Amino acid sequence: MDQEIELKFIVEQHGVDALRQQLNALSAEHIPAAQLLNIYYETADSWLRRHDMGLRIRGHNGRYEMTMKIAGKVVGGLHSRPEYNIDLDKAELALEKLPAEVWPQGELPPELASQVKPLFSTDFYREKWLVNHNQSRIELALDLGDVKAGSHQEPICELELELLHGQVDDILDLAEQLISAGVLRQGSLSKAARGYHLAAGNAERALKKSEFKEQGNAALEAALAHWQYHEELWLRGNEKAKAEVLTAVAFIRDALQPEHEMAAAQMAQIGEAIASASDAKKAAFKPQIVQAKLMLTAFLVTGR
Numbered sequence: 001m002d003q004e005i006e007l008k009f010i011v012e013q014h015g016v017d018a019l020r021q022q023l024n025a026l027s028a029e030h031i032p033a034a035q036l037l038n039i040y041y042e043t044a045d046s047w048l049r050r051h052d053m054g055l056r057i058r059g060h061n062g063r064y065e066m067t068m069k070i071a072g073k074v075v076g077g078l079h080s081r082p083e084y085n086i087d088l089d090k091a092e093l094a095l096e097k098l099p100a101e102v103w104p105q106g107e108l109p110p111e112l113a114s115q116v117k118p119l120f121s122t123d124f125y126r127e128k129w130l131v132n133h134n135q136s137r138i139e140l141a142l143d144l145g146d147v148k149a150g151s152h153q154e155p156i157c158e159l160e161l162e163l164l165h166g167q168v169d170d171i172l173d174l175a176e177q178l179i180s181a182g183v184l185r186q187g188s189l190s191k192a193a194r195g196y197h198l199a200a201g202n203a204e205r206a207l208k209k210s211e212f213k214e215q216g217n218a219a220l221e222a223a224l225a226h227w228q229y230h231e232e233l234w235l236r237g238n239e240k241a242k243a244e245v246l247t248a249v250a251f252i253r254d255a256l257q258p259e260h261e262m263a264a265a266q267m268a269q270i271g272e273a274i275a276s277a278s279d280a281k282k283a284a285f286k287p288q289i290v291q292a293k294l295m296l297t298a299f300l301v302t303g304r
Contacts, residue, residue, distance in 0.1 A: 004069070006162040007171050008077045008187045012285050013157050015183025016144070022178060023129050023140060033127035033144075036060050040195055041093065042119040047112065051104055054192050055116065057091055064088040068102055069192075076224055076297030077186030078168075120149035120195035124156045133174045136166020147191055149198035156191060159184060172298045179291055185284045186293050188228040205233055207240060210247045217300055220255055223248045224296055234280040245274060245283075252296065263299075266292060 011019055024030070041055045042048050048055055052071040057064055066088050072081025086097045095113045100106050124145025131138045139162045146153050159178075163171045178184060197205075210226055212219045227248035233241035253267035270292045277283035284290075298304065 003080065004072075004083050004162065005078070005080045005168060005171070006160050007175055008079060008190070009159040009161075009175070009178075009184040010187040011142070011157045011159050012183040012185075012281070013155070015181065015285075016142075016157065018181050019159065019178075019183050020127075020142065022181060023142065026129060026131055026140075028129040028131045028140070031128040031130070033125040033142075034060060036122075036124055036126050036143075038122045038191075039091075039118050040120050040122075040192060041116040042196075042199075043112070043115040043117070047109075047115070049196060053102075055093075056192075057088065057093065059091055064091045066093060066097070068098055070102065074188055074225070075221055075300050076228065076293055077188055078172075078297055078301055079190065120147065120199045122147045122156065122191050122195065130164075131174065134167070134170045136170035137164040138162065138166070138171055138174055139164055143191075147195045147198065149195055149202075152198040152202040154194055154198065158187065158191075169298070169302055169304075172294065172301070176291065176294055179287050179294065182285050182287050185231075185290055186228065186297070187232075188225065189232060204238070205229075205236070207233065207238070207244060210244055210251070212251055220252060220296070221300055223251045223255070224293070224300070227252075227293070231280070231284055235284055242274070242280070246271060249274060263295075266295075 037059045038056050054069040056067050058067065064087070066086045067083055069081050069083045072079065084098055084102055086094065088094060093113065093116065095108055098108070103109065122145065124143045127142045129140040131140060141160045141162065143156050143158045143160065145156045147156055161171050161175055208226065208229060212222045212226070214222050227245055230241040230244035230248070234245060249267060249271045253264050253271060256264040256267060270289055273286060273289060274283050277286070
C-alpha cells in the first residue's frame with residue numbers, strides 16, 4: 001500500500017504556456033508528455049462508491065496497472081489517500097490480486113468481480129517535472145485532456161504536486177512559489193469525482209447549507225471545503241454560490257480572530273476582494289486569494 005499525498009490545482013486554460021515556462025525554469029528532471037488512458041469501474045448499485053473506494057485501470061505505452069483507492073481526506077486541495085497498485089499483463093481487472101485488507105469485510109465479495117463494469121474514462125497527456133525541494137522529492141504533473149462518461153465530458157487542465165518522499169511542508173512551500181502568475185487555483189474535485197458526477201447525468205450541483213457545527217480546526221476544514229465547493233459552482237455560472245463563498249470566508253475570519261489576529265485580518269481582506277470581484281474567474285485565480293487558501297490549508301495540515 002502507498003499513501004498518496006498530492007496537492008491539486010486547476011490551471012486557467014489560457015495560462016498553460018505561462019505555467020509551463022515557470023516549471024521549465026525549475027531545477028528539475030523533465031519528462032515529456034505521455035498519454036494516459038484510465039478506465040474507472042463501478043457496480044450498478046454503486047457498491048464501490050458507497051464504500052468510498054475507487055477502482056481503475058491505467059494504460060500507458062502498452063503497460064497496464066490496476067489501482068484501488070480507499071477512504072482518505074481532502075483539506076483544501078491537499079489530497080491524502082491510501083492506494084493499492086497492481087501491475088497487469090492486459091487491460092482486464094484482476095480483483096483477486098488485491099490484498100484482503102482492501103475489502104470492508106477482509107475478503108473480496110464473491111460476486112463483485114462479475115458486477116463491476118466500466119463507468120467513465122479519463123484520457124489526458126501528462127508532462128512531469130521531478131524536483132528536489134528542501135528535504136523532499138516532489139513530482140509536478142501537468143495533465144491536459146478530458147474526462148468522459150457517455151455523452152458528457154469536461155476538460156482536464158490540472159497541475160498536481162505529489163510528494164514522492166519527504167515533508168508535507170515542502171510541497172506547500174513549493175506550491176506557494178507557483179501561484180504568483182495568477183493561473184492556478186486549488187481544486188478539491190478529483191478527476192474521479194468529476195467522472196462520477198458526469199456518469200450520474202451531470203445534473204447541476206446544488207448549493208449546500210453553511211452549517212459549521214464542528215469544533216476547532218474541524219470547523220475550519222468544513223468552512224474551507226464549503227468555500228472550495230461553492231467557488232466551483234460560482235465558476236460554473238451559479239451566481240448564488242458567491243454568497244456561500246463569502247459566508248465561509250467570514251466564518252473563517254471570525255474563527256481565527258481570538259488567537260490569530262493577523263490571519264483574521266488577512267481573511268477580512270480576502271472577503272472584501274471576493275465581494276468586489278466582477279466575476280468568479282477573477283476571484284478564483286487571484287494570487288492573493290489562492291495564497292490565503294494555501295496558507296489555511298498549511299495551517300490545518302501542519303499546525304503552522
